[in-house]
Amino acid sequence: xNDRVVDDIVGWLPPLLQxxxxxxxxxxxxxxxxxDAVMEAIGQPDSAxxxxxxxxxxxxxxxxxxxxxxxxxxxAARAGIAGLRAxxxxxxDIVAVFRALRxxxxxxxxxxxxxxxxxxxxxxxxxPALREDAALAERLAQPAxxxxxxxxxxxxxxxxxxxxxxxxxxxxDRAWPLVVALHGGSGNGRAFLWSWxxxxxxxxxxxxxxxxxxxxxxxxxDDPDTPNIAGILDIVQARYxxxxxxxxxxxxxxxxxxxxxxxxxxxxxxxxxxxxxATFHPLLAQFADADRVRGLPIRIVHGRRxxxxxxxxxRDARDALAVAGADVDYREIDDLSHCYPREVxxxxxxxxxxx
Numbered sequence: 586x587n588d589r590v591v592d593d594i595v596g597w598l599p600p601l602l603q604x605x606x607x608x609x610x611x612x613x614x615x616x617x618x619x620x621d622a623v624m625e626a627i628g629q630p631d632s633a634x635x636x637x638x639x640x641x642x643x644x645x646x647x648x649x650x651x652x653x654x655x656x657x658x659x660x661a662a663r664a665g666i667a668g669l670r671a672x673x674x675x676x677x678d679i680v681a682v683f684r685a686l687r688x689x690x691x692x693x694x695x696x697x698x699x700x701x702x703x704x705x706x707x708x709x710x711x712x713p714a715l716r717e718d719a720a721l722a723e724r725l726a727q728p729a730x731x732x733x734x735x736x737x738x739x740x741x742x743x744x745x746x747x748x749x750x751x752x753x754x755x756x757x758d759r760a761w762p763l764v765v766a767l768h769g770g771s772g773n774g775r776a777f778l779w780s781w782x783x784x785x786x787x788x789x790x791x792x793x794x795x796x797x798x799x800x801x802x803x804x805x806x807d808d809p810d811t812p813n814i815a816g817i818l819d820i821v822q823a824r825y826x827x828x829x830x831x832x833x834x835x836x837x838x839x840x841x842x843x844x845x846x847x848x849x850x851x852x853x854x855x856x857x858x859x860x861x862x863a864t865f866h867p868l869l870a871q872f873a874d875a876d877r878v879r880g881l882p883i884r885i886v887h888g889r890r891x892x893x894x895x896x897x898x899x900r901d902a903r904d905a906l907a908v909a910g911a912d913v914d915y916r917e918i919d920d921l922s923h924c925y926p927r928e929v930x931x932x933x934x935x936x937x938x939x940x
Contacts, residue, residue: 590648593641594703597655600633602709604662605696608689609927611669615686616890616922617679624673631666634659651702657695661688690776697735697782700725712931715787725786729753735778738820742775745809747795747817750782751825754789760828762937763821764792765814765855767840769925770801777837784930790937793821802836802843811847818854833937835859837925838893845902849873849881859933861886862923864894865902870909879910884936886929888921 607627614623638659644652668685671677693710700707707725708716715721733753739746755761764785768777774794785792795817798809821827834855836844841863848858851874858881870878883906887899896917903915914936918926 587645589642590644597637598705600637601659604630604634605692608665612686613924615924631663654695654698658692661692664688690779693779710783711787712783724754730755742773744796745798745813747793748774748778750785750792752789757826760826762790762831763827764790764833766794767836769838769840780925788934801839804842831937833857837861845869851877857937858883862891864898867905870905881911883911884914886916889917889919890922893923
């Protein structure tokens with residue numbers, strides 16, 4: 586690699602990764618009453634990133650695509666942090682915070698495109714405990730198999746479409762566990778895929794992140810989402826070897842609620858359910874198919890500080906489903922508000938088995 590490019594990357598990557606990590610920290614620890622404290626905790630990573638970019642030189646044409654990827658990631662990270670700071674000003678609100686955090690998956694997507702060329706970026710897209718795993722790093726450094734990595738079924742983020750991650754070391758001669766991960770209200774699968782990518786990449790799982798047909802999942806009335814997800818599952822299963830005994834259906838907020846609604850149906854193809862920060866009406870358990878619920882593995886994850894769906898709703902769900910005969914495991918996280926806790930992914934994959 587060109588010496589100038591090497592010198593620039595050595596100075597650029599650390600503040601860039603720190604800025605993206607800061608956005609991830611806010612996304613995990615966001616709690617409206619404590620927003621100022623969370624912002625204080627992340628410091629000023631955008632300032633260091635700006636300084637690093639100011640010293641960059643011209644790169645040879647061979648590195649144009651890499652420069653564009655890192656530029657796009659940097660722009661998104663700085664925009665996200667700037668948006669969070671603006672939300673702290675008079676007139677700012679939680680909606681402005683959520684809007685700013687939309688830049689996080691944009692930064693992640695642009696940055697991930699550089700993972701095959703930059704080992705520190707590849708390591709960044711692993712769970713922290715596995716970033717020093719030499720055998721895993723070597724496996725990920727090999728050329729990617731055909732039709733693997735991050736892909737999109739239809740225009741990225743389009744209503745009713747989906748995004749997909751297949752580990753780059755996929756081989757068809759064994760069955761792979763599947764995670765279908767549902768975004769929260771007003772979200773989309775393209776963004777939510779990044780909540781799962783690092784763990785799926787490290788542990789060897791295929792992830793489908795669908796986008797709801799409507800503005801959110803079909804929580805009442807007509808349900809176009811269940812057949813749409815079934816169709817997406819058919820598309821993926823026709824191309825990849827999916828283990829029929831390890832199909833996890835999970836979701837955050839409205840996605841978790843829909844995980845209950847659709848996952849408790851008698852014809853659901855999923856073997857395990859894991860709603861996160863979701864709401865639940867006990868009547869769902871009473872009206873669900875009794876044979877489907879009996880013995881069904883369900884892991885409920887909820888935050889004690891959840892301000893949107895109070896934690897008691899999750900406790901009630903645990904009790905109602907246990908009475909109905911489900912095999913319920915309940916995880917209540919003390920410091921979790923209404924956020925997706927990425928640290929539970931490894932536990933869910935362990936629970937799913939064999940990942």
